[in-house]
Amino acid sequence: MEPIIRAGETYPYAMDMTVDQARRMWLDVTEAAYVAEDDNGQLLGTYYIKPNQPTLGAHVANCGYMVAEQARGRGVATAMCEHSQEEALRLGYRAMQFNLVVETNEASVHLWKKMGFDVVGRLPGAFNHAKFGFVDAFIMYKTLVRKD
Amino acid sequence: MEPIIRAGETYPYAMDMTVDQARRMWLDVTEAAYVAEDDNGQLLGTYYIKPNQPTLGAHVANCGYMVAEQARGRGVATAMCEHSQEEALRLGYRAMQFNLVVETNEASVHLWKKMGFDVVGRLPGAFNHAKFGFVDAFIMYKTLVRKD
Numbered sequence: 001m002e003p004i005i006r007a008g009e010t011y012p013y014a015m016d017m018t019v020d021q022a023r024r025m026w027l028d029v030t031e032a033a034y035v036a037e038d039d040n041g042q043l044l045g046t047y048y049i050k051p052n053q054p055t056l057g058a059h060v061a062n063c064g065y066m067v068a069e070q071a072r073g074r075g076v077a078t079a080m081c082e083h084s085q086e087e088a089l090r091l092g093y094r095a096m097q098f099n100l101v102v103e104t105n106e107a108s109v110h111l112w113k114k115m116g117f118d119v120v121g122r123l124p125g126a127f128n129h130a131k132f133g134f135v136d137a138f139i140m141y142k143t144l145v146r147k148d
Numbered sequence: 149m150e151p152i153i154r155a156g157e158t159y160p161y162a163m164d165m166t167v168d169q170a171r172r173m174w175l176d177v178t179e180a181a182y183v184a185e186d187d188n189g190q191l192l193g194t195y196y197i198k199p200n201q202p203t204l205g206a207h208v209a210n211c212g213y214m215v216a217e218q219a220r221g222r223g224v225a226t227a228m229c230e231h232s233q234e235e236a237l238r239l240g241y242r243a244m245q246f247n248l249v250v251e252t253n254e255a256s257v258h259l260w261k262k263m264g265f266d267v268v269g270r271l272p273g274a275f276n277h278a279k280f281g282f283v284d285a286f287i288m289y290k291t292l293v294r295k296d
Contacts, residue, residue, distance in 0.1 A: 012205035025202075054173075056276045057160035057248055057285075094282075095273065099247075100205055121269020121287045125243065128204045134242075137205075139269045139287060 001026070001046065001066050008130030010105045011064065015130065026064070031091065034083065036076055044071040047080045049088055052097045061093040061144075077108075081115050089144050098140040102127045109138060117142040149174070149194065149214050156278030158253045159212065163278065174212070179239065182231065184224055192219040195228045197236055200245045209241040209292075225256075229263050237292050246288040250275045257286060265290040 001022055008015040013025065027033050030048035038044055045067040051058035063084045067076045088096055098117065101109055113119070121139035129135045149170055156163040161173065175181050178196035186192055193215040199206035211232045215224045236244055246265065249257055261267070269287035277283045 008204055012201045012203055014203040053160045053248055053274075055160055055162040056156055056278075057274055059276060059282075060271070060274050095271075097271065097274070100201055120271060121289075123208070123243075123245065123268060123287075123289055124291060126201075126205055126208050126245070126289075128207060130204075134207075139271075141269075141271055141274075143272060 004066050045076045059094045061088040061096045095143045101138040103136040112140050152214050193224045207242045209236040209244045243291045249286040251284040260288050
């Protein structure tokens, strides 16, 4: 997770975040967190699920995903996003919302669209990108439907 | 605040929330909270300001407003929203975002539009309304500009 946080290009977390702070935001304030491993137990990525709002909005899940640098381009984000939708349904969620998909993070925007998420909103200048300064961010949303 | 929370029609908070929980969500996890009073010190309403996201999204403010039942129709929400925009600028924010404006709460949607907020997104079924069940909610956003 560290290179992603230090880069300040995709998540809003403080770029100088400590391990304890990272642990708290990924594990303690979420409902569940998962890791993706290869057959040798090598860590490929991680994601969390949590309610996006309190009680009367708690049927909408929010997730965050991070893929290890050495595991890029192997479909890890796709696999985690598919897994997260199944887990979200299992946990009782009815929809999934991403609150701040940075516009310049084209790979993620493209991937979430491909996985059935709609861009339901654009937030002007809502993300302070470490390289580009204030850039727009998208809100993406998908109503979850059980496959079986 | 209690009648608004117990009604479950406009805010996602648990309808059986305790005073301690209400205090925490309105005062402890926010950056600042304010009250509106009339000339006799009668409480008319309250609002909070907090960053809508962590560090790299912390230049966007989130606010919540509640008007006392006996003070409706007197421009209290308008006055608080104007005040909150000035306060937000003073605190260094550059924009303001409402994450869950319930579609059936037409008075609020109308008022925020009138005050220059744009509906930048619609969230299908994102609010579990106590009377109507799952209803849509809007994301509303305004870039703040200093008046002077």
